[in-house]
Amino acid sequence: MDFDYRRPARVAEAVAWLREDPEAKLLAGGQSLLAAINLRLSEPTMLIDLQALPELNGIRAQEGGLWIGAMCSHASVAASPLVRQLAPMLAQLAHGIGDQQIRQRGTLGGSIANADPAACWPAGVMALGGTVCTDRRQLPADEFFTGLFSTALEPDEVVLGVQFPCTQQAHYLKFEQPASRFAMTGVAVAQVGSVVRVAVTGLGSGIYRWQAAEQALQRRLAPEALLGCVLDAGIAMGDIHASAAFRAHLAAVLMRRAVQHILKSSKL
Ligand SMILES: Cc1cc2nc3c(=O)[nH]c(=O)nc-3n(C[C@H](O)[C@H](O)[C@H](O)COP(=O)(O)OP(=O)(O)OC[C@H]3O[C@@H](n4cnc5c(N)ncnc54)[C@H](O)[C@@H]3O)c2cc1C
Structure with a gap:
C-alpha cells in the first residue's frame, strides 16, 4: 500500500491536510489504525x-x-503522580489497558476518537463527565460519543485533549477478555460533588450511561442501593466471548464491586 506520510509542526497544518485529502488519517500510536490498515479495513492515502x-x-x-x-x-497517564493525586481512577484505568507495548504506544486521543465499544477510556471520560477539547470546540462526553466506533468529530477535526474534574470517589472495574484485555464488560462509577455518573463499556453498541444505577447511587452511594438494579440485556450484544445476558449480569456485579471499592478507599 502506498501512502503519503507527514508530520505536522502545528495543529492547523494537520487540519489543512485533512481538508486537502478526505482519505487522509490522523496517526496517534497506530494501535488501532495500523491493524485496520493491515486488514484493509482502512486505506488512507495520507498518514498525518x-x-x-x-x-x-x-x-x-x-x-x-x-x-x-x-x-x-x-x-504516561498510569505513571503520572498528578493523575494519581487528582483523579486516581484514570491512572488505574490506564494501567489496566492491554499490555506494556499497547500502553506505551496507545493514546487517550486515539482511544476516544476510535470509540471502540470495548475500550476503557470512553468509560472513564463518560463517568467523570470529561470535556473533550478539539481544535475548534469543547464537547461534553455525553455529546462526544455517538455510538459504535462513532463520535461527534468532524472528518477534519483534531482532539487536543480532555479536561477532567478531580475526584477521589471513582473506580473503574472490567472483566477482561483474556487475550486482549479489552473489557468484556467494564464499569466506571464516579461521584463528582454531589453528582454520581455510571458508564458501562463492552456492551457492544458503544459507551452506555446507566441512568437507573446513577439514580439509585445518587440517593445512597452504597452497594445495597443497587439491589434490584438490573441492566436490560436488550442493551447488550452477544458474541463468541459472552452472551448479551452475561454481559448485562457482569455490569451489575462489577457495579456493586466498584462502589464497594470507593467506600473502602474513602475510609482509609
Ligand atoms: C492487543 C490490543 C489490546 C488492547 N487492549 C485494550 C484495552 O484493554 N483497553 C482499551 O481501552 N484499549 C485497548 N486497546 C486499544 C489501545 O489502547 C489504543 O488506545 C487504541 O487502539 C487506539 O490506538 P492509538 O491511540 O494508537 O490511536 P491510532 O490507532 O493511531 O488511531 C485510532 C483512530 O483515532 C484517530 N485519532 C488518533 N488521534 C486522534 C486525535 N488526536 N484527534 C482525532 N482523531 C484521532 C485516528 O485517525 C484513528 O482513526 C488494545 C489494542 C490492542 C491492539
Missing part, C-alpha cells in the same frame, strides 16, 4: 503523524481540574 505537536502532549492541573493531552500514552 501527531507525535510532534506540543499542544497534544502534557498532563497538568488546569481550571480546578486535570488536563490530559490527546497524545499522552496510557503508560
Whole structure:
C-alpha cells in the first residue's frame, strides 16, 4: 500500500491536510489504525503523524481540574503522580489497558476518537463527565460519543485533549477478555460533588450511561442501593466471548464491586 506520510509542526497544518485529502488519517500510536490498515479495513492515502505537536502532549492541573493531552500514552497517564493525586481512577484505568507495548504506544486521543465499544477510556471520560477539547470546540462526553466506533468529530477535526474534574470517589472495574484485555464488560462509577455518573463499556453498541444505577447511587452511594438494579440485556450484544445476558449480569456485579471499592478507599 502506498501512502503519503507527514508530520505536522502545528495543529492547523494537520487540519489543512485533512481538508486537502478526505482519505487522509490522523496517526496517534497506530494501535488501532495500523491493524485496520493491515486488514484493509482502512486505506488512507495520507498518514498525518501527531507525535510532534506540543499542544497534544502534557498532563497538568488546569481550571480546578486535570488536563490530559490527546497524545499522552496510557503508560504516561498510569505513571503520572498528578493523575494519581487528582483523579486516581484514570491512572488505574490506564494501567489496566492491554499490555506494556499497547500502553506505551496507545493514546487517550486515539482511544476516544476510535470509540471502540470495548475500550476503557470512553468509560472513564463518560463517568467523570470529561470535556473533550478539539481544535475548534469543547464537547461534553455525553455529546462526544455517538455510538459504535462513532463520535461527534468532524472528518477534519483534531482532539487536543480532555479536561477532567478531580475526584477521589471513582473506580473503574472490567472483566477482561483474556487475550486482549479489552473489557468484556467494564464499569466506571464516579461521584463528582454531589453528582454520581455510571458508564458501562463492552456492551457492544458503544459507551452506555446507566441512568437507573446513577439514580439509585445518587440517593445512597452504597452497594445495597443497587439491589434490584438490573441492566436490560436488550442493551447488550452477544458474541463468541459472552452472551448479551452475561454481559448485562457482569455490569451489575462489577457495579456493586466498584462502589464497594470507593467506600473502602474513602475510609482509609
Ligand atoms: C492487543 C490490543 C489490546 C488492547 N487492549 C485494550 C484495552 O484493554 N483497553 C482499551 O481501552 N484499549 C485497548 N486497546 C486499544 C489501545 O489502547 C489504543 O488506545 C487504541 O487502539 C487506539 O490506538 P492509538 O491511540 O494508537 O490511536 P491510532 O490507532 O493511531 O488511531 C485510532 C483512530 O483515532 C484517530 N485519532 C488518533 N488521534 C486522534 C486525535 N488526536 N484527534 C482525532 N482523531 C484521532 C485516528 O485517525 C484513528 O482513526 C488494545 C489494542 C490492542 C491492539
